Amino acid sequence: MADQLLEVKDLCVHFGGGRTLLGKKKVPFEALKGIDFSIAAGEAFAIVGESGAGKSTAARCVVGLQKSTRGEITFQGAPLGFHRDRDQRRAVQMVFQDPYSSLSPRMTVGGALAELLRVNKVCGTKEAARERAGELLEMVGMPPSALDQRPRAFSGGQRQRIGIARAIALEPALLVADEPVSALDVSIQASILGLLKRLQRELGLTMLFISHDLAVVRQLCDRVAVMCDGEIIEMGPVSEVLAAPREEFTKNLLAAATDLPDLEMEPLAAPPPKP
Numbered sequence: 001m002a003d004q005l006l007e008v009k010d011l012c013v014h015f016g017g018g019r020t021l022l023g024k025k026k027v028p029f030e031a032l033k034g035i036d037f038s039i040a041a042g043e044a045f046a047i048v049g050e051s052g053a054g055k056s057t058a059a060r061c062v063v064g065l066q067k068s069t070r071g072e073i074t075f076q077g078a079p080l081g082f083h084r085d086r087d088q089r090r091a092v093q094m095v096f097q098d099p100y101s102s103l104s105p106r107m108t109v110g111g112a113l114a115e116l117l118r119v120n121k122v123c124g125t126k127e128a129a130r131e132r133a134g135e136l137l138e139m140v141g142m143p144p145s146a147l148d149q150r151p152r153a154f155s156g157g158q159r160q161r162i163g164i165a166r167a168i169a170l171e172p173a174l175l176v177a178d179e180p181v182s183a184l185d186v187s188i189q190a191s192i193l194g195l196l197k198r199l200q201r202e203l204g205l206t207m208l209f210i211s212h213d214l215a216v217v218r219q220l221c222d223r224v225a226v227m228c229d230g231e232i233i234e235m236g237p238v239s240e241v242l243a244a245p246r247e248e249f250t251k252n253l254l255a256a257a258t259d260l261p262d263l264e265m266e267p268l269a270a271p272p273p274k275p
């Protein structure tokens with residue numbers, strides 16, 4: 001369909017194939033057994049499933065961090081391979097699960113953001129890059145003083161806000177968020193999810209959201225695919241899948257969903273005045 005931003009067809013990933021030293025064929029582990037899904041522009045699409053289902057492997061293929069064994073990914077109507085040009089890399093960005101290991105400890109927050117903006121030619125000068133870095137931090141609810149501090153000065157929730165600022169810095173069309181709150185304290189999970197929801201709505205982002213918690217998916221996403229052992233076993237609008245899950249596995253997942261309060265969406269920081 002023409003309005004699909006991302007189409008994934010028959011995506012397979014096998015780990016650990018090849019041959020032993022004696023030339024015997026090793027049986028590969030099939031982490032993804034040929035999955036199909038598509039995401040329309042502006043849609044928030046969730047992949048849920050228990051640990052080891054293959055959710056992160058699917059996300060990593062979409063972002064270009066994992067080579068597929070077979071299958072096709074089409075993005076904005078063009079094939080999206082493992083090797084990508086700068087525009088393709090810019091267009092698909094990721095928020096990682098662990099905000100402690102995903103930010104460079106050596107650079108200041110502003111320095112890292114400004115470098116990203118300059119390397120990708122979003123900003124031409126040092127000054128413009130620093131100014132834009134400040135705006136990005138404001139968008140994710142961080143004070144301007146964060147520009148000159150290193151990640152270690154911040155809590156997990158604040159670091160994840162910085163990780164989100166980095167992911168939206170290049171104005172991606174698709175944001176992939178792989179369990180963005182599961183490494184965080186429960187008390188701050190809702191505020192980070194609220195931030196993501198607001199950014200998705202207000203910036204018109206398309207989102208691939210990975211989670212093992214259907215309560216989160218209920219609040220954030222339009223459609224959901226349920227994964228089990230490398231396969232999608234159920235897929236549809238969130239309201240339908242949650243109201244009447246067809247598979248026993250989905251019913252169990254629903255029973256295990258957390259009791260998440262309604263997400264509060266912080267207002268988007270006012271855009272800076274035009275010169």
Ligand SMILES: Nc1ncnc2c1ncn2[C@@H]1O[C@H](COP(=O)(O)OP(=O)(O)OP(=O)(O)O)[C@@H](O)[C@H]1O
Pocket residue numbers: 015016029031049050051052053054055056057058212
């Ligand atoms: N680089 C790798 N080499 C070998 N096996 C791998 C590799 N990456 C993932 N796997 C295996 O593939 C399967 C799917 O892993 P994946 O990380 O995609 O699961 P997941 O659904 O994201 O789980 P979780 O909820 O724990 O994050 C797992 O059994 C995992 O051990």
Ligand SMILES: [Mg+2]
Pocket residue numbers: 055056057179
């Ligand atoms: Mg994972």
